Amino acid sequence: MRRTILYLIVIALAAVSCKKELFTSETISFGALDGGTTRALMDDSTLKTAGNKLKVFDELTGFTGTASWMDENDHLYIKDEIVYAGNPVWSYVSNMTYPWTADGTHKFFSWLSYDQSLSLTDAQFWGASFNFNPSTKVLTLPQKTMDTSTDQFDFMYSDPVSVEAASHPANTPVNLQLHHLFAAQNLEVYNISGNKVLLKTVTLKGMLNKRSATVDYSSSDVSITTSNLDSTEVVLFTSDDSAPDGYGTEFEDEDLQKNLTDFILMWPQTFVELADARLEVVYKIKDTDDEISEELTAVMNLNKLEAFKRNASGMDAGVKYSFILEFRPSSIVILLNVLPWEYEDYDWDYSDHSISAKSGKFKDGVLAFYRLNPSTGEYTVEPTADEWSAKTMRLSQADVLKGRFFIEAPTQGRWQITTYPLSAAEYFEIEPTSGEIDVFAPNDGKVEFTVRANLDKTPTSPQTLFFNVAIYFNGDWHDANSEFNRKNIRLILDAS
Secondary structure, three states: HHHHHHHHHHHHHHHHHHHOOEEEEEEEEEEEEEOOOOOOOHHHHHHOOOOEEEEEEEEEEEEEEEOOOOOOOOOEEEEEEEEOOOOEEEEEOOOOOOOEOOEEEEEEEEEEEEEOOOOHHHHHOOOOOOOOOOOEEEEEEEEOOOOOOOOOOOOOOOOOEEEEEOOOOOOOOOEEEEEOOEEEEEEEEEOOOOOOOEEEEEEEEEEEEEEEEEEEEEOOEEEEEEEEOEEEEEEEEEOOOOOOOOOOOHHHOOOOEEEEEEEEEEEEEEEOHHOOOOOEEEEEEOOOOOOOOOEEEEEEEEHHHHHHOOOOOOOOOOOEEEEEEEEEEEEEEEEEEEEEEEOOOOOOOOOOOOEEEEOOOOOOOOOEEEEEEEOOOOEEOOOOOOHHHEEEEEOOOOOOEEEEEEOOOEEEEEEEEEEEEHHOOEEEEEEOOEEEOOOOOOOOEEEEEEEOOOOOOOOOOOOEEEEEEEEEEOOEEOOOOHHHHHHHOOOEEEEO
């Protein structure tokens, strides 16, 4: 009897020992990155806003043991939310701990389930038919109309990440690479017509912007299927003044309005689907004698725009599209600028994307201009308060200015200054217009360029020049105007 009891104790100890070996002492943890590398549009920085949540799943296969919280029919080891609270590692909302298993394959996938800035959940945004099927691993996104009045919930989803438990590096989080479901669009206006422009409406028509979708996580790669439900009108701009005829907004000559509207989320569209999509502009022209034209309408079919003609896939998710209305002396031109998601034309901090700037001279902008003092031979800052409040510097034929900004990162790369419009640029001489970045050089990352009047050209009317700053790093040019030229400074060369 005593021997039998001893055998039972040995068997029990062996069973306990085997059970302990099924799990490790390390908890599965997660980090999150914007894979696309305001009101809602998330980049890698705004994704990491305290309170933002991701719904995460872990499909576990090949595991020799069991976990009490698992459903054997769906193999989901984790089905929980994680929340960002200021740490690289996101915390589980449930306060559960999920240990790494000693064997088996973990397939992780996720989506954005709560936007703290909007105080909006995924289910609230999508509605009652929003559903995830654990057995098929398919997420159903019911029909949604995306326009200027829709909550700008930047729905993001991750690639599946498969990890062999036995080969997972100790004490490292699983990084969830997130992608955007929607595209984004905005509107800019630039008037070089010599007249005033009265803009009434700018509308996107024929866009398939009432759609539904499924996100299929069942295979090694995520699959997105989008249905075609309906075309809708999206008003990118309407005059907000109280004029009875709807023409209360005037754009002066040489008036640059960047980000006339915030970026708004749109369903992506294939090139074929863009066949019926068009941009319609309704406007009038007021000439120098204040004579107002009849109502005019300009229409551009989107599939005729060069940017879409070069891209057979059409309007892609995770890409920003900026429509530019350029009013010229005898025509209106509709242009399209295709921008990476991390591009922000309004004020934001590039430091999270390896670009940052510093300036001790001005509070609102880091691009500064210094006027040459002929008596001392030194460049001193001499703009008047009125000049800087108007974002304008005036110069005469005899003036020499020095533009200056500082780069702290990247440590290597190139900077570039471009100027526009071309009709004004010929009256200015700028040197250099580009250069190498070396923040460890004696000038501590300082960039300087000289601006003077082109003495071979004598303007008969004032010429206005705008600047744009770009930085080259990681194999691509990045628009950095919003960081280095926050005021959108203009130089005006007076007529002689």
